[in-house]
Amino acid sequence: MFNTLDDLDPEQRVLVRLDLNSPVEDGEVQDNRRFDRHAETVRELAEGGHRVVLMAHQGRPGGDDFVSLEQHAAILAEHVGHDVQFVADTFGDEAIDAIESLSAGEILLLENTRMCDEELPEEAPEVKADTEFVQTLAPLFDAYINDAYSAAHRSHASLVGFALELPAYAGRVMQTEYEANSAIATREFDGQVTMVVGGTKATDVIDVMNNLGDKVDRFLLGGIAGELFLRAAGHDVGFDLDGMDFFDDQWEANRETIESLLDERGDQITLAADLAYEDDDERAEIAVSDIDEKDRAYLDVGTETVETYDPVIRDSEAVFVKGALGLFEDERFSAGTVGVLRAISETDCFSVVGGGDTSRAIEMYGMDEEDFGHVSIAGGAYIRALTGAPLAGVEALTQD
Ligand SMILES: Nc1ncnc2c1ncn2[C@@H]1O[C@H](COP(=O)(O)OP(=O)(O)O)[C@@H](O)[C@H]1O
Ligand SMILES: O=C(OP(=O)(O)O)[C@H](O)COP(=O)(O)O
Secondary structure, eight states, rough: OOGGGGGSSSSEEEEEEOOOOOOOEEEEEOOHHHHHHHHHHHHHHHHTOOEEEEOOOOOOSSTTOOSSHHHHHHHHHHHTSOOEEOOOOOSSSSHHHHHHHHOOOOOEEEOOOOSSSSTTOOOOHHHHSSSHHHHHHGGOOOOEEOGGGGTTTTIIIIIIIIITTTTEEOHHHHHHHHHHHHHHHOOOOSSOEEEEESSSSSHHHHHHHHHHTOOOSSEEOOOOHHHHHHHHOSOOOOOOOOOEEEEEEEHEEEEEHHHHHHHHHHEEEEOOOOEEEETEEEEEEEEEEGGGOOOOOHHHHHOHHHHHHHHHTTTSEEEEEESSSSSHHHHHHGGGHHHHHHHHHOOOOOEEEOOOTTTTTHHHHHHHGSSSSEEHHHHHHHHOOOOOOOHHHHOOOOOO
């Protein structure tokens, strides 16, 4: 298996990959569990006398949440309890100067890795290791630490390239999440296993639903993923309106898989019977069977759907959640997500709630993390792990 911080020599110059990818509202980065969890790794390294340089990404190029990591440094500093310096550069002269001026016990966060052209797209570790980005930074360090379990399903330079150039270690978050999610992957359940599938990154979930189908008895759908399934079932939902980019690309990419899932596993899949939308600033609802025009955005599943999903969850022995059923950050559209989470928290089923965004709903609506089996800060990576599929970032750490 991989080396951990227990195997690290003292007083090293360490390059650490975190996943601080967070919701951004009106340009403001929202604090969430990812900061809190990664702060433990960062504090341990700084207090251990290492020189700590951090890398992370935020958003995807072109998106509203593709912003600088300056705010992340300030939020992280609060959680770590130590100053976190920031440099608005990934691997240029400014970044190199800042790295070289660091003293033992100091922490520096580099700029959003995705502002560097070579970070994306996904390529083999050997190709990523050969980039100017990796070749410039690696010689400045003694060790590479990957703590970004939740991004480990992406074969990007900062996640797979450095492990080939430097002695590589897993950080505390990587270690804990890996152990928890691998244990879940091999666990057998006697009763019904249910998976709630929603969120915006439909491609991540739909991709693995086929493989999860033998492990999961019932899929309850909502969010963007749910609308794409409704579209495949012939309803006028699940398409982009002006200024939206949730649906059409993901529809093109997943249409065949969705159609064959509905065909072959239709009896395992439950789709929303009604949806909620905004009307005159209020929440309004409509039965899916009454939708006959492509004229509005749907922001939550409806009340009847919540009433159908609730007893399914209460009858389950295990429930996995990946993605929110609606735009829960707006209370008017939180009923689906909160309904599902509350049902889980009130029963003693084994449960995992995944996703940096989705897991925020737990404290936002006054539920207690203790009432869930495992709250993962990973979304796409955790469901992939449930299928037993390898994660590129973990594999890179385990190479000799
Ligand atoms: N119908 C919808 N319209 C807009 N946003 C939605 C809708 N349904 C779910 N969401 C959003 O999905 C987000 C979570 O999805 P995603 O980013 O895929 O998951 P995570 O980061 O938790 O893995 C939530 O922040 C929620 O606001
Ligand atoms: O937030 C993340 O994944 P998640 O939404 O599946 O939890 C990771 O940071 C990966 O981000 P990406 O899906 O833009 O590659």
